[in-house]
Amino acid sequence: MVTLKIDGKEITVPEGSTILEAARANGIHIPTLCYHPRLAPIGSCRICLVEVEGLEGPVAACTTYVQEGMVVRTQSEELLRLRQEALKLILINHPLDCPQCDMAGECQLQNLVFELGLDKQDYSLREAKERGPKDFTNPLIRYWPSRCVLCLRCVRADHEIVGAGAIELEGNGYEARIAVKDEELCILCGECVRVCPVGALTERTSPVRARPWQREEITTTCPPCSLGCQLRLKVFEGKVIGVGGPEEGLGKGSLCQRGFFGFDFLNHPERIRKPLLRKDGSLVEVEWSEALAVIAANVNRILLDDGPQAVGGILSARLTNEEAYLIGRFMREVVGTSNLDSSARFNLEHYRGALQGAVGRPYLPLSLEEVRS
Ligand code: SF4
Ligand code: SF4
Ligand code: SF4
Ligand code: FES
Structure with a gap:
């Protein structure tokens, strides 16, 4: 452990911590980008500059490691001036897009301008330069080069978290921009979008947009698979208009393509929200209690008439391990059968690959009638 002083407060942190980590762990705010x-x-970005006693100039808190006996100052007039200068340079080629930018209200750059009290810009470009077209790898993500502050969080996330290596920094000076290195490598996970601190990478799936104060945020579990990643749904007027990955959740904020971009089905008018029971030839919405009572009565009848081997269970691949285990025990110990199957098995990918090759899609394109016959 290392003991140091930040803003007069004596703190002890693990060796190998940066000044920023030490400050944050002890409730001391240092602005960052x-x-x-x-x-x-x-x-x-040089926004996190701090002064360290004995060092000639300020240092970046995010890359400077703590040392025993270090004395750090995070606030001073000079630090404020330096942070403001750094911010002015970042903003030199930035458009006045806030009113129509997706990130307004939750943009780290906008927040920094407010926090550092930047009320004037002393620098301007002799000639504003376009950084190329607003494009990215695919129809799901849009890149706004003029809003990009070149923090490289997207590239680092793509390389360090995802390991895809799909995007890179291209060019230099005012023409520098994030570019797609290899479209084939992008797995459409959206990690780059989620870590972007400004509105330079946006997802383009939802036609509806709303400011943070207009939205409700609901934390839930991602439905398409059994991993159980946490989602933060952005809800506006009863419709899901976007998804975030809460950092405190499983996956620490990472999501896959289905979790991050595949939310439109939640708003589908024909989405099944209640169990459907066939009555007089038509499917009718019923409460869960009624549906479960019908299932129990039918299973009991089959057990009495034909015995447990006449009953089987097909488990959804979206169940958690715990749910699958419980159903397995229920079927074996209560119903008395081992007739169980699920597509969540080790060779699923081979099976899906074979189907893809044979019939052009990773599932059997059969109707229930064809299965029966
Ligand atoms: S990225 Fe931030 S500062 Fe830039 S236009 Fe969007 S909201 Fe405004
Ligand atoms: S969507 Fe995922 S894989 Fe594609 S560039 Fe962004 S981080 Fe990389
Ligand atoms: S796109 Fe966003 S995350 Fe990537 S460099 Fe630009 S501002 Fe940073
Ligand atoms: S946050 Fe430390 S240099 Fe950008």
């Missing part, structure tokens, strides 16, 4: 807790720091 390029730093992200899940990424290796690169110290490029």
Whole structure:
């Protein structure tokens, strides 16, 4: 452990911590922009500058490691001036897009301008330069080069968290931009979008947009598979208009393509929200209690008439391990059968690959009638 002083407060933190980590762990705020807790720091934006006693100039808190007896100051007039200068340079080629930018109200750059009290811009470009087209790898993500602050959080997330290596920094100076290195490598996970601190990478799935204060946020479990990643649904007027990955959840904020982009089905008018029971030839919505009572009565009847081997269970691949285990025990110990199957098995990918090759899709394109016959 290392003991140091930050803003007069004596603190003890694990060896190998940065000044920023030490400060944050002890409730001391240092503004940042390029730093992200899940990424290796690169110290490029200079917003987190702090003074260390005995050192000639200020240092970046996100890349400077604590040392025994260190004395750190995070606030001073000079630090404020330096942070403001760094911010002015970042903003030199930034458009006045806030009113129509997706991130307004939750943009780290906008927040920094407010926090650092930047009320004037002393620098301007002799000639504003376009950084190329607003494009990205696919129809799901849009890149807004003029809003990009080149913090490289997206590239680092793509390389360090995802390991895809799909995007890179391209060019230099005012023409520098994030570019797709290899479209084939992008797995459409959206990690780059989630770590972008500004509105430079946005998802384009939802046609509806709303400001943070207009939205409700609901934390839930992602439905398409059994991993149980946490989702933060952005809900506006009863419709899901976006998804976030809460950092405190499983996966620490990472989601896959289905979790991050595949939320539109939640708003589908024909989405099944209640059990459907066939009555007089038509499917009718019923309460769960009624549906479960019908299932129990039918299973009991089959057990009495034909015995437990006439009953089988097909488990959804979206069940958690615990749920699958419980159903397995229920079927074996209560119903008395081992007739159980689920597509959640080790060779599922081979099976899906074979189907894809044979029939052009990873599932059997059969109707229930064809299965019966
Ligand atoms: S990225 Fe932030 S500062 Fe830039 S236009 Fe969007 S909201 Fe405004
Ligand atoms: S969507 Fe995922 S894989 Fe594609 S560039 Fe972004 S981080 Fe990389
Ligand atoms: S796109 Fe976003 S995350 Fe990537 S460099 Fe630009 S501002 Fe940073
Ligand atoms: S947050 Fe430390 S240099 Fe950007």
